[in-house]
Amino acid sequence: MARADLIINLVRNGIEGDEKLFRKTVEAIAAEERSMKHFALAERLTELLKTSITQKASGQISESTDPGLRNSYYIVHPKKKLEDLILPKNVRATCDEIIEEHHRRDLLRSHNLEPRHRILLSGPPGNGKTSLAEAFANALMVPLYVVKYEGIIGSYLGETAKQLDRMLDQVKSQRCALFFDEFDALGKERADPNEVGEIKRVVNALLMQIDLMPSHVTVIAATNHPEMLDNAAWRRFDTKINLPKPTRSLVEEWLSSFQNKVGHDFGITNKTLSEKLKGLSFGEIEDFALDVQRRYVLGLPQAKIKNIISSRIKCIQKG
Ligand SMILES: Nc1ncnc2c1ncn2[C@@H]1O[C@H](COP(=O)(O)OP(=O)(O)O)[C@@H](O)[C@H]1O
Ligand SMILES: [Mg+2]
Numbered sequence: 277m278a279r280a281d282l283i284i285n286l287v288r289n290g291i292e293g294d295e296k297l298f299r300k301t302v303e304a305i306a307a308e309e310r311s312m313k314h315f316a317l318a319e320r321l322t323e324l325l326k327t328s329i330t331q332k333a334s335g336q337i338s339e340s341t342d343p344g345l346r347n348s349y350y351i352v353h354p355k356k357k358l359e360d361l362i363l364p365k366n367v368r369a370t371c372d373e374i375i376e377e378h379h380r381r382d383l384l385r386s387h388n389l390e391p392r393h394r395i396l397l398s399g400p401p402g403n404g405k406t407s408l409a410e411a412f413a414n415a416l417m418v419p420l421y422v423v424k425y426e427g428i429i430g431s432y433l434g435e436t437a438k439q440l441d442r443m444l445d446q447v448k449s450q451r452c453a454l455f456f457d458e459f460d461a462l463g464k465e466r467a468d469p470n471e472v473g474e475i476k477r478v479v480n481a482l483l484m485q486i487d488l489m490p491s492h493v494t495v496i497a498a499t500n501h502p503e504m505l506d507n508a509a510w511r512r513f514d515t516k517i518n519l520p521k522p523t524r525s526l527v528e529e530w531l532s533s534f535q536n537k538v539g540h541d542f543g544i545t546n547k548t549l550s551e552k553l554k555g556l557s558f559g560e561i562e563d564f565a566l567d568v569q570r571r572y573v574l575g576l577p578q579a580k581i582k583n584i585i586s587s588r589i590k591c592i593q594k595g
Contacts, residue, residue, distance in 0.1 A: 347427025354414035398502035399519035402559025405498035413453040459497035543582035
């Protein structure tokens with residue numbers, strides 16, 4: 277029988293969906309069983325891990341196959357789904373429309389129309405911009421190419437524009453989503469009068485390239501500071517989606533979904549709890565719920581979820 281702490285880790289990693297730690301824990305259990313001469317069980321565990329690698333190649337990050345582009349972007353094989361996100365109704369409706377336009381693009385094209393494919397996500401941090409970019413890619417069934425600015429706006433002046441062209445050429449060769457996270461970082465540089473001409477030229481070239489991007493490349497940009505983008509940048513996008521901090525009813529919805537996933541309730545109504553979590557982002561609420569869950573799992577069988585919640589709420593109120 278494996279050690280109790282390993283079993284608890286296993287359950288925790290499973291609940292939290294932390295695949296890397298989950299695998300490590302299974303490996304540790306297999307090693308322990310082997311040391312106890314339970315070879316058949318150890319082998320079965322190792323075999324199971326191998327099959328799950330081949331079945332589940334999604335959600336992983338890989339690099340460009342072109343070594344010259346390694347620093348320009350990385351590729352996420354998206355795992356997050358739209359259904360995993362709690363979205364305001366109008367946002368969800370817009371997402372569904374765009375996905376339909378892509379799935380039925382042949383019909384649109386027969387009428388000389390293209391699906392919308394330039395999306396700007398805005399809103400305060402922790403409310404789903406990065407998650408939504410991944411969920412879009414998942415729904416469109418394409419990889420998500422995440423641009424690394426530091427690799428493009430490199431230290432070699434004059435190389436930048438070339439590197440950008442090279443990256444976009446590669447990206448355009450297939451259906452994909454191209455993600456510019458923290459897009460305002462670029463916009464800001466552009467507005468700064470002290471800034472060297474190089475970056476300005478590159479950003480202009482990039483904006484033009486976004487205009488020219490074929491519709492099989494869905495360009496998604498995210499910003500916490502939409503007010504920093506100038507008109508020229510703003511106009512490039514055919515769809516603007518704002519992801520604000522959640523309303524109380526969205527927090528309630530999130531809490532129900534979390535409790536369903538972990539298989540027990542929080543011993544306090546979602547209405548009361550959502551009031552206490554007012555003003556937090558989804559990311560902060562998620563951190564809170566995972567903290568509670570960790571303390572709960574580690575405190576079993578005596579753990580009282582209600583007490584854990586009240587002590588964690590006090591931490592938030594103090595912080
Ligand atoms: N609308 C949402 N529904 C469910 N979970 C969300 C939502 N928005 C954010 N989260 C969770 O909060 C965390 C931070 O979200 P993220 O997408 O990185 O936000 P942003 O990119 O806007 O800063 C993620 O782990 C995500 O699962
Ligand atoms: Mg983000």
